[in-house]
Amino acid sequence: MAPNTWERKDLLGLEGLSASEIETILDLAASFKLSPPKDLLKGRTVAFIFTEASTRTRSSFEMAAKRLGADVLSFSPVGSSLSKGETLLDTFLNLQAVGVTHFVVRHERSGVLEDLAPLLKASVINAGDGWHEHPTQALLDLLTLRERWGSFKGKKVVILGDIRHSRVARSNLFALKKLGAKVVFCGPTPLCPDDFAGLGAEVEHNPAKALKNADAVNVLRLQIERMDQGFVSSLADYAQAYQLTPARVELMKPEALVMHPGPINRGVELSSEVADGPRSVILEQVANGVLARMAVLALSEEGRSLA
Amino acid sequence: MPEQLIVVNGLVIDPKSKIEAVRDVLIEDGKISAVAAGLSRKSAFKGVPAIDAKGKWVIPGLVDMHVHLREPGREGDETIETGTKAAARGGVTTVLAMPNTEPVCDSPSQLAFLQAKARSDAAVTVLFAGAVTLGQKGEKLTEFAKLRAAGAAALSDDGRPLMNAGLLRRALEHANDLGLLVIDHCEDLTLSNGACVHEGPAALRKGLKGTPGAAETVQVLRDIALAELTGARLHIAHVSSAASVDAIRAAKKKGIRVSAEAAPHHFSLCDKDIPGYDANWKMNPPLRGNDDRAALLEGLADGTLDAIATDHAPHGCTAKAAGMDVAPFGVIGLETSLAVAINDLFHKKILTPRKLVERLSTAPAGLLGLKKKGTLSVGADADLVVVDPNMVWTPEPPFVSKSRNTPFINRRLKGRAITTLSGGRVVHAL
Numbered sequence: 001m002a003p004n005t006w007e008r009k010d011l012l013g014l015e016g017l018s019a020s021e022i023e024t025i026l027d028l029a030a031s032f033k034l035s036p037p038k039d040l041l042k043g044r045t046v047a048f049i050f051t052e053a054s055t056r057t058r059s060s061f062e063m064a065a066k067r068l069g070a071d072v073l074s075f076s077p078v079g080s081s082l083s084k085g086e087t088l089l090d091t092f093l094n095l096q097a098v099g100v101t102h103f104v105v106r107h108e109r110s111g112v113l114e115d116l117a118p119l120l121k122a123s124v125i126n127a128g129d130g131w132h133e134h135p136t137q138a139l140l141d142l143l144t145l146r147e148r149w150g151s152f153k154g155k156k157v158v159i160l161g162d163i164r165h166s167r168v169a170r171s172n173l174f175a176l177k178k179l180g181a182k183v184v185f186c187g188p189t190p191l192c193p194d195d196f197a198g199l200g201a202e203v204e205h206n207p208a209k210a211l212k213n214a215d216a217v218n219v220l221r222l223q224i225e226r227m228d229q230g231f232v233s234s235l236a237d238y239a240q241a242y243q244l245t246p247a248r249v250e251l252m253k254p255e256a257l258v259m260h261p262g263p264i265n266r267g268v269e270l271s272s273e274v275a276d277g278p279r280s281v282i283l284e285q286v287a288n289g290v291l292a293r294m295a296v297l298a299l300s301e302e303g304r305s306l307a
Numbered sequence: 308m309p310e311q312l313i314v315v316n317g318l319v320i321d322p323k324s325k326i327e328a329v330r331d332v333l334i335e336d337g338k339i340s341a342v343a344a345g346l347s348r349k350s351a352f353k354g355v356p357a358i359d360a361k362g363k364w365v366i367p368g369l370v371d372m373h374v375h376l377r378e379p380g381r382e383g384d385e386t387i388e389t390g391t392k393a394a395a396r397g398g399v400t401t402v403l404a405m406p407n408t409e410p411v412c413d414s415p416s417q418l419a420f421l422q423a424k425a426r427s428d429a430a431v432t433v434l435f436a437g438a439v440t441l442g443q444k445g446e447k448l449t450e451f452a453k454l455r456a457a458g459a460a461a462l463s464d465d466g467r468p469l470m471n472a473g474l475l476r477r478a479l480e481h482a483n484d485l486g487l488l489v490i491d492h493c494e495d496l497t498l499s500n501g502a503c504v505h506e507g508p509a510a511l512r513k514g515l516k517g518t519p520g521a522a523e524t525v526q527v528l529r530d531i532a533l534a535e536l537t538g539a540r541l542h543i544a545h546v547s548s549a550a551s552v553d554a555i556r557a558a559k560k561k562g563i564r565v566s567a568e569a570a571p572h573h574f575s576l577c578d579k580d581i582p583g584y585d586a587n588w589k590m591n592p593p594l595r596g597n598d599d600r601a602a603l604l605e606g607l608a609d610g611t612l613d614a615i616a617t618d619h620a621p622h623g624c625t626a627k628a629a630g631m632d633v634a635p636f637g638v639i640g641l642e643t644s645l646a647v648a649i650n651d652l653f654h655k656k657i658l659t660p661r662k663l664v665e666r667l668s669t670a671p672a673g674l675l676g677l678k679k680k681g682t683l684s685v686g687a688d689a690d691l692v693v694v695d696p697n698m699v700w701t702p703e704p705p706f707v708s709k710s711r712n713t714p715f716i717n718r719r720l721k722g723r724a725i726t727t728l729s730g731g732r733v734v735h736a737l
Contacts, residue, residue, distance in 0.1 A: 110514035132514030198508025
């Protein structure tokens with residue numbers, strides 16, 4: 001267990017965290033891999049509020065909560081009072097009154113938790129808000145990279161795909177920059193606008209240039225609905241220009257890693273050959289997700305009890 | 308005996324009569340009857356009630372050509388009564404109310420209702436704009452001649468852009484024949500596309516949908532082309548982007564009869580100032596980049612932007628608490644426009660006092676054809692503000708307005724309306 005100095009009850013994003021706070025989370029997650037903790041959250045109740053579909057994140061969080069000995073309360077917005085027009089804050093306050101100590105929330109709206117979390121005694125963990133942040137996904141990505149690299153200093157990480165609509169890209173950018181890595185955003189301009197340079201990313205629309213000498217690439221899922229408004233003209237056209245193919249993998253450093261937050265559209269943003277190939281650490285990411293989320297839940301419990 | 312009031316020893320600033328000097332202003336029966344030095348010392352005016360304006364500015368009341376008073380339909384957010392009281396507190400003595408009420412002001416009977424309400428409830432002069440299209444749907448023109456006969460002071464579909472260029476052309480032609488000003492909200496909906504903030508790094512950082520300045524500018528350029536085609540006057544509401552300012556400047560140089568306004572929030576704040584997801588900073592067009600803000604200041608300085616108008620848009624707390632992406636657009640401004648203008652334009656040396664009064668009062672009165680407003684010349688309506696340009700204050704709720712949705716809460720401002728007269732009556736006094 002890390003020293004008892006974690007003062008944040010919530011984890012809404014990585015932008016506001018310091019490098020050493022991020023390292024603390026990663027250290028704790030790594031320590032859980034060696035010696036699984038028991039009952040850190042015994043007697044606590046973790047509620048899941050997901051207004052968007054999720055398989056991976058939700059099951060990973062549930063597993064993390066159960067491994068820490070917490071009770072788990074499932075909650076589906078369909079058929080709940082949220083669908084009857086109750087405000088999100090009222091829903092949280094009621095569930096808190098029921099005894100919930102930790103909320104794990106996925107919501108389709110960016111920033112929806114920022115004003116809400118300070119009004120609650122319970123911890124609020126962001127499991128993805130709109131296009132804004134997905135901090136635990138970035139933490140598990142970092143954990144996976146750090147296991148291989150030891151340090152992020154001087155590493156080049158390419159994030160490839162639909163950056164504009166990606167909370168994974170933003171959380172990774174904020175954290176990787178703090179830890180000393182260089183981040184290159186790559187995708188077609190409509191999905192990867194040059195204004196991202198204002199956030200500290202290097203923006204490169206040509207995948208060959210972006211991938212050259214990279215240490216890792218994180219490939220983002222292309223959502224089908226992006227074809228509606230001209231963001232891409234077709235999946236096949238996108239794949240032609242930006243799919244991570246074996247030939248494009250060859251442009252990276254020989255030991256470079258391939259990541260994907262899932263779920264994969266095989267043959268669109270990622271070729272099956274690469275997804276299942278020797279560089280792929282995609283399933284390691286998933287396994288590390290449970291550890292990263294255990295660390296976040298455990299630390300937020302510390303922060304909550306200090307508050 | 309006429310009803311008399313005298314405002315003494317103030318620095319009278321009236322661009323229209325080219326006065327910027329210490330003068331006394333005599334008011335008789337709601338009109339300005341004399342402006343001269345030492346009037347109050349004359350025996351004829353002994354015993355006349357006096358307002359001491361020593362060390363203060365005395366300026367014509369502000370003419371705000373862009374406000375939303377929400378009556379009828381949303382009286383919980385604002386009414387003609389509360390909106391005009393808010394105006395009085397801010398030194399605004401004439402407002403032009405936009406027609407996007409519920410129902411829309413698109414018929415003579417709607418106008419008659421509003422004017423009756425204004426006669427009984429309003430603290431300052433209220434003028435009403437009629438809609439350009441029925442229900443502001445952008446499909447069929449309203450009856451301009453009938454609207455003018457019923458007292459419409461201008462025409463606008465504000466809040467909604469006129470996406471149909473052919474229809475706007477006909478509207479400009481008819482309005483020009485009748486001497487009515489068309490005020491256009493310039494926004495290409497296919498570019499703004501449901502965005503809630505300005506497109507750029509600040510929006511990307513928060514994961515919010517942004518709209519580029521070009522969403523406004525393409526419509527401004529189209530409008531200028533139509534003003535040139537028709538020869539009609541056209542006024543562009545709430546200009547927000549640098550490229551729009553450039554386009555308007557070039558059009559004016561060419562002699563095209565286009566005019567424009569800027570809102571205090573746009574020339575005072577930019578997208579990077581927005582704290583988190585606070586919808587009290589959300590309006591349409593949105594707060595843009597700092598370069599855009601700088602261009603608005605230049606436009607105000609060189610007269611490309613004729614007028615300052617608030618786009619006062621009250622919304623209740625519950626609606627605004629819904630968050631940046633889904634809360635309604637709009638901020639209130641009547642109680643802070645003069646203060647923000649003095650703070651950001653006069654104290655920061657963008658405008659001289661005379662230019663400031665031109666933008667706030669003289670020019671908008673001229674655009675609306677109001678001969679007795681926007682000036683302190685003899686015979687004009689006694690709409691007048693005593694201003695302390697150096698008083699420091701911070702706007703905070705409660706406001707006179709029924710709503711409190713403004714980004715200027717707790718912002719330190721230097722400059723304030725001390726006393727406001729509307730038609731010679733004191734409608735605000737600190």
